[in-house]
Amino acid sequence: MTDQSYTGDHVNITSAEFVTSGTKPAHYPPAELPEVAFAGRSNVGKSSLINVLVNRKSLVRTSSTPGRTQLINFFRVNGNLMLVDLPGYGFAKVPLEVKRQWGPMVETFLSTRENLGCVVLILDIRREPTEEDQLMLQWLRAYDIPVLVVVTKCDKVSKNERAKQTALIARTLGLAREEMAFFSALSKEGRDEVWKRIAEILADTKVEPGI
DSSP, X not given: OOSXXXXXXXXXXXXXXXXXXXXXXXXXXXXXXXXXXXXXXXXXXXHHHHHHHTTOSSSSOOOSSTTOOOSEEEEEETXXXXXXXXXXXXXXXXXXXXXXXXXXXXXXXXXXXXXXXXXXXXXXXXXXXXXXXXXXXXXXXXXXXXXXXXXXXXXXXXXXXXXXXXXXXXXXXXXXGGGEEEOOTTTOTTHHHHHHHHHHHHHTSSOOOOO
16 A cells, blocks of 8 residues: 555545445456455444544445344445455344355355455454354464454453453454454544555555555
8 A cells, every 4th residue: 555545544535435246256357456464253344443543434234133244245345445345243133044044155255365454354343253263264264364353343342351352252263462453443443554554465465456
């Protein structure tokens, strides 16, 4: 990320737009831009994180109903980077058949998308990582896909509780604290840090944009 729109710890978002949705490769946009995908449990704050990152209130639709996102959604940022919103996993109240489709749909995207530079795995600071969270991280590592773990909703816990939960998450997932970024959609804490970490990861790949 060497373009003038990325300077130091600040990203200047000049444009952010919805491109398309899909469930299989034929639906994806051409693999011309670097992509950063966002994954996590339903209701973990994924949509809010993306909206804050791109300085838009409703680019990604947020919902109090877990599992509302049932497609892979693509958003173009600054004309040269694609953010990809993956369906949430977990306790979503959706038909079982829909749930069964999610796994293969997401796995196909993650394992075949050659311009995928990073996956942001999102966790709620108030929750212990689930087996699904652990499996997702293991799967990404097995495919050698760079991962940034972002811990959200940090405004909802005290300083002491935050330290306690951080240690629990790190221990459960086998992470060092330095491997995690902390975020709050309410205070926007961590926005620049998340962008900085994404930039560092993409700079180490062959899919670096100039955002």
